[in-house]
Amino acid sequence: MQDFAQSFYLAGQLLISGDPELGEVVALSLRVTASALAISALIGLPLGALLAVARFQGRTALTVLANALMGLPPVVVGLTVYMLLSNAGPLGVLQLLYTPTAMIIAQSILITPIIIALTRQVIADLNAEYSETFRSLVVPGHTAIIALLWDARFSILTVLLAGFGRAIAEVGAVMIVGGNINHVTRVMTTAIALETSRGELALALALGMVLLLIALSVNGAVSLLKGVDRSTAHA
Amino acid sequence: MPEILSFPTRTEHTPSKVPSPMPLSVRHLAFQAGHTSILKGVDLDLETDALTVLMGPNGAGKSVLLRLLHGLLAPSFGEVRWNGLPLDKSLRRQQALVFQKPVLLRRSVRANLSFALGLRPVPNRAEKLAHALATAGLEHLSKRQARVLSGGEQQRLALARALILDPKVLMLDEPTANLDPASTLFIEQAIASARRRGVKVILVTHDQHQARRLGEEVVFLHDGKITEHSDAESFFDSPKSAAARAYLSGDILV
Numbered sequence: 001m002q003d004f005a006q007s008f009y010l011a012g013q014l015l016i017s018g019d020p021e022l023g024e025v026v027a028l029s030l031r032v033t034a035s036a037l038a039i040s041a042l043i044g045l046p047l048g049a050l051l052a053v054a055r056f057q058g059r060t061a062l063t064v065l066a067n068a069l070m071g072l073p074p075v076v077v078g079l080t081v082y083m084l085l086s087n088a089g090p091l092g093v094l095q096l097l098y099t100p101t102a103m104i105i106a107q108s109i110l111i112t113p114i115i116i117a118l119t120r121q122v123i124a125d126l127n128a129e130y131s132e133t134f135r136s137l138v139v140p141g142h143t144a145i146i147a148l149l150w151d152a153r154f155s156i157l158t159v160l161l162a163g164f165g166r167a168i169a170e171v172g173a174v175m176i177v178g179g180n181i182n183h184v185t186r187v188m189t190t191a192i193a194l195e196t197s198r199g200e201l202a203l204a205l206a207l208g209m210v211l212l213l214i215a216l217s218v219n220g221a222v223s224l225l226k227g228v229d230r231s232t233a234h235a
Numbered sequence: 236m237p238e239i240l241s242f243p244t245r246t247e248h249t250p251s252k253v254p255s256p257m258p259l260s261v262r263h264l265a266f267q268a269g270h271t272s273i274l275k276g277v278d279l280d281l282e283t284d285a286l287t288v289l290m291g292p293n294g295a296g297k298s299v300l301l302r303l304l305h306g307l308l309a310p311s312f313g314e315v316r317w318n319g320l321p322l323d324k325s326l327r328r329q330q331a332l333v334f335q336k337p338v339l340l341r342r343s344v345r346a347n348l349s350f351a352l353g354l355r356p357v358p359n360r361a362e363k364l365a366h367a368l369a370t371a372g373l374e375h376l377s378k379r380q381a382r383v384l385s386g387g388e389q390q391r392l393a394l395a396r397a398l399i400l401d402p403k404v405l406m407l408d409e410p411t412a413n414l415d416p417a418s419t420l421f422i423e424q425a426i427a428s429a430r431r432r433g434v435k436v437i438l439v440t441h442d443q444h445q446a447r448r449l450g451e452e453v454v455f456l457h458d459g460k461i462t463e464h465s466d467a468e469s470f471f472d473s474p475k476s477a478a479a480r481a482y483l484s485g486d487i488l489v
């Protein structure tokens with residue numbers, strides 16, 4: 001119990017003093033996950049919208065696939081990316097293993113299906129409302145997709161935040177492909193795992209609090225956005 | 236011209252080109268949903284130069300017929316030809332359909348109109364937009380979110396959006412059902428003005444007064460079939476079919 005109290009005290013001190021090691025780990029986490037989110041959004045938003053709107057062969061299969069891949073276990077993603085990037089793997093020449101880039105790749109793979117599947121649902125709902133009017137006005141396909149994404153932007157933001165939340169909190173994939181190397185690939189979740197196993201609870205707790213704070217902010221932002229969405233729809 | 240339409244209106248100051256004729260020819264048109272026949276062989280010829288009112292009891296198939304005429308539904312049988320041509324996108328671009336329940340984009344009033352304008356290479360956008368806002372009586376609401384407008388304002392906006400691309404054919408599905416008198420007046424004025432510009436108007440309404448004010452000919456649809464097609468005066472004064480007589484006297488629930 002004494003130990004616990006002391007750890008909390010030290011954790012608070014680390015946070016308040018702006019410990020540089022802590023800052024470095026938090027910054028790398030944010031950088032890696034933000035990059036992964038940007039890549040996933042670039043792929044997932046248009047693809048999700050396309051799945052919602054376009055009629056083409058294999059559409060149902062792709063939708064089912066995206067939904068299934070939402071639940072990809074991070075360690076499996078990590079293992080797959082590891083095998084691709086390791087020296088013996090097909091992309092070994094790129095020498096990306098144990099770099100932040102490898103972590104970005106792994107997180108992108110992890111959350112792209114989430115962005116696709118949730119975007120598809122959001123856009124399909126709005127399209128059910130718009131599609132007859134769009135056909136009446138003869139709106140070209142790409143214009144319709146852009147208009148749907150724009151008009152659903154608040155819901156889309158919550159989709160992106162969901163992806164961000166999942167990526168920043170996962171530990172399995174970044175541990176395997178990043179290796180938790182100090183000053184290079186150490187992020188919040190891998191640092192927490194390491195420090196806990198070493199019994200260094202203070203740093204682990206401080207990082208845990210930052211992670212919790214980020215998760216809460218993301219959730220807060222989501223509910224705030226939903227509120228904005230509702231008020232512009234009905235106010 | 237009925238007195239309600241003879242106010243000094245703001246709707247006339249942008250002279251639009253007179254649309255070329257768009258005669259409609261419908262042959263043996265049938266529409267089935269599952270095993271239910273909704274339209275059961277409709278033949279209809281409409282000239283451009285008359286405002287057609289489409290009447291008939293609830294469930295007669297009026298909304299389905301409008302969607303078929305606009306190409307939003309595909310016939311189970313038969314065909315729809317405008318100006319001798321089967322429906323396609325280029326034909327639909329020359330038409331507008333105002334739905335009974337207006338569907339507006341989750342954007343401002345102004346953005347709803349500019350979205351439509353952005354779909355075609357239209358000259359004088361700013362002028363057109365200002366004119367559309369004025370005609371719909373929505374200038375003071377141009378920055379408001381479309382979906383927070385009242386029902387009447389929403390329908391006025393839907394009609395303004397339909398007219399902003401200068402369609403040759405304007406179809407309206409009960410546009411003033413449940414609307415306030417002021418919005419009804421705006422909408423009737425806009426319809427009459429379109430008609431004067433030479434736009435072919437097909438109006439579905441249950442409102443006999445409105446049908447008399449605006450209509451030049453009446454098509455009466457009953458149970459998926461057209462039972463009467465005559466000029467408005469003779470339809471209202473001496474309806475020929477028993478169904479139309481019952482409808483007009485209120486014996487068939489609308």
Ligand SMILES: Nc1ncnc2c1ncn2[C@@H]1O[C@H](COP(=O)(O)OP(=O)(O)O)[C@@H](O)[C@H]1O
Nearest residue numbers: 268269273291292293294295296297298299300
């Ligand atoms: N897509 C559809 N699928 C099945 N039934 C439909 C569909 N659209 C309309 N109906 C049915 O067709 C009949 C005619 O509908 P409608 O054209 O809306 O009538 P109204 O003359 O009142 O506009 C109604 O009984 C309606 O329930």
Ligand SMILES: [Mg+2]
Nearest residue numbers: 297298335408
């Ligand atoms: Mg109807």
